[in-house]
Amino acid sequence: MIGAGIKRGTAELAVLSILEDGPLHGYEMARRIEEQTKGALRFTLAALYPMLYRMEQRRWIRGSWETSDNGRRRRCYRLTPAGKKKLSPLRQEWSELFQALRRLKKVANA
Amino acid sequence: MPDWQALVRSQLDGLALKPHERAEVIEELAAHLDEVFEGARRQGFAEQDAAQRCLSEVKDWRDLRRRIQTARTMENIMTNRVKQFWLPSLLTLLLSMGLLALIQIFGPNPWMVARHSGWSLVAPVAVVYIPWLLSLPLIGAMGAYLSNRAGGSQRAVFSCIVFSVLPYLVFFLVALPVIAILDDRVAHNIMFAPLFIGLFAWVLAPGAALLAGGFLIQFFYARRLTGRRLVGN
Numbered sequence: 001m002i003g004a005g006i007k008r009g010t011a012e013l014a015v016l017s018i019l020e021d022g023p024l025h026g027y028e029m030a031r032r033i034e035e036q037t038k039g040a041l042r043f044t045l046a047a048l049y050p051m052l053y054r055m056e057q058r059r060w061i062r063g064s065w066e067t068s069d070n071g072r073r074r075r076c077y078r079l080t081p082a083g084k085k086k087l088s089p090l091r092q093e094w095s096e097l098f099q100a101l102r103r104l105k106k107v108a109n110a
Numbered sequence: 111m112p113d114w115q116a117l118v119r120s121q122l123d124g125l126a127l128k129p130h131e132r133a134e135v136i137e138e139l140a141a142h143l144d145e146v147f148e149g150a151r152r153q154g155f156a157e158q159d160a161a162q163r164c165l166s167e168v169k170d171w172r173d174l175r176r177r178i179q180t181a182r183t184m185e186n187i188m189t190n191r192v193k194q195f196w197l198p199s200l201l202t203l204l205l206s207m208g209l210l211a212l213i214q215i216f217g218p219n220p221w222m223v224a225r226h227s228g229w230s231l232v233a234p235v236a237v238v239y240i241p242w243l244l245s246l247p248l249i250g251a252m253g254a255y256l257s258n259r260a261g262g263s264q265r266a267v268f269s270c271i272v273f274s275v276l277p278y279l280v281f282f283l284v285a286l287p288v289i290a291i292l293d294d295r296v297a298h299n300i301m302f303a304p305l306f307i308g309l310f311a312w313v314l315a316p317g318a319a320l321l322a323g324g325f326l327i328q329f330f331y332a333r334r335l336t337g338r339r340l341v342g343n
Binding site for chain 2: 025026027028031044045046048049050051053054057065072073074075
């Protein structure tokens with residue numbers, strides 16, 4: 001099970017990555033992240049929305065209301081150019097961190 | 111299906127955003143809970159269990175409200191800090207100091223009370239001090255109310271309540287020892303009893319009075335939230 005501190009750090013990367021495939025609303029975003037990480041990353045409403053709003057303020061993502069076929073209104077988020085730009089160095093940072101951890105014998109054997 | 115809009119609206123009451131932004135947040139969170147509920151129902155959960163699953167999405171609505179507010183007004187993060195901490199704190203400090211000064215100027219004259227008794231030693235201070243002490247719960251309550259209303263965290267609210275005794279605490283814990291050490295003109299026959307009495311009279315007792323008022327407001331806020339939770343259920 002992944003600890004809370006690491007989860008917090010990876011959450012933004014997870015959201016940006018999942019939005020790279022196309023616009024999604026909050027619930028679907030949380031569902032796909034949980035599914036793709038096999039339950040290791042799970043976003044509750046309380047964890048997800050403050051983060052989405054913060055990312056929106058930073059202009060990494062943009063939300064807009066859309067109406068689905070069944071008439072339900074949902075706020076869909078999409079990556080902005082600034083978000084796309086942010087994603088690459090963020091991936092790089094995490095990749096470097098994982099590589100560094102793998103280089104540590106004890107962590108690699110864990 | 112439970113009315114998620116009503117639940118979210120009542121739990122996020124006091125979210126200090128523009129009305130249309132607030133309505134958007136409520137609609138979005140309610141839609142999310144709708145989806146969680148339907149998802150759980152599709153998985154075969156009974157209606158009550160599905161509703162319980164939705165409710166477990168948020169453990170602390172007050173904290174969520176604060177985090178949403180901070181996130182949505184991030185460009186004004188200093189403004190939030192000002193509204194949640196600095197403004198209530200400085201106001202409580204100003205009021206408590208101002209009241210002390212006003213009581214000294216316009217309060218009863220100490221020499222009118224029992225000149226030739228033991229009381230005459232205490233009276234000059236007591237006639238100023240006791241009315242001031244009695245006014246402090248009100249000031250603590252005001253600090254707690256203002257910080258709560260601005261969406262302050264528990265820590266911010268607590269700091270606002272006790273902020274006006276901090277200068278005295280600093281004086282006793284830092285300034286007085288530093289003066290005693292550095293100023294060689296001060297006679298160093300330190301008497302601890304008056305120091306402790308001073309600490310009690312100007313820090314502990316006023317702190318307790320401020321907290322009494324502040325905690326009362328906190329209690330009412332907590333009861334209001336519990337009431338909402340029950341309505342939501």
